[in-house]
Amino acid sequence: MDAAPDDDVCVKWSETLRVYHTTSCELESELQARHALGLSEFEVLLILSKCCGDGEGKAKMKDIEAEMYLSQSALSRTVTRLEKAGLVTRAVCDFDRRANFLMLTPSGRERFKAAQPTHREVLVKHLS
């Protein structure tokens, strides 16, 4: 698998850096400019919206954390921002009152639907 040795991984890494930075940078600015969403915030909405079909959109914080590359504290604050913006609501889990459920509000679902094309558009532009 690794016939050609060390330099290969360096090239691969610098290519990964290039793709990651250019793409995430444009995602960030386009989502912010067109939909007032940070990338982390969008990603939370994305998980919520696909995690639970159409009607609902519930998920536990821990489950979301597991699907994102974001620390527990950062996720907590991201959710706080989303909550303040009225896009998401926290609800305590009845069976385990340590845990929180997260739910999309109608406004949150709307915002996400509006933003998703922008997201796709940028991805297609950089990864096609």
Added chain:
Amino acid sequence: MDAAPDDDVCVKWSETLRVYHTTSCELESELQARHALGLSEFEVLLILSKCCGDGEGKAKMKDIEAEMYLSQSALSRTVTRLEKAGLVTRAVCDFDRRANFLMLTPSGRERFKAAQPTHREVLVKHLS
């Protein structure tokens, strides 16, 4: 080129996210733990050391900036940290006194040589 459409880019993107985050995260912590270097700092040393053969290691700030995914201000502060650590020296360019040269100190070259295997090791682990 793009026979299978939208979902493809999403998969590709999430794969890029995974590789980028796991790799850069481990690079950061290994370089910090073993060599007291942040990833940005290492990357500056890397550019300096390959930019100019063995004996010297000079480069203009602007040229370094162009090779990194880092803002001008972030680079400026990164270099300040490297300078404080004694790994790098700033020198004013005689022909354009706005510009700075950057030079590896012997200590800087040493630190870089010590750190490079760690860097390679992590890359190989994640990208092979």
Added chain:
DNA sequence: TGACATCCAATGCACGCGCATGTAAATTCG
């Protein structure tokens, strides 16, 4: 049941980043 370990989420804190601005040097052009 009671003491201890574990788990979830929030928060204090420090840090690195990008944006906007400031300062000084160089370049352009009337």
Added chain:
DNA sequence: CGAATTTACATGCGCGTGCATTGGATGTCA
């Protein structure tokens, strides 16, 4: 030449992040 523009770098500022800690709920085991 002299004023306006542009370029290089540093710095003030706000923000999002990770680490460490805290507080509260749950689980475990004797």
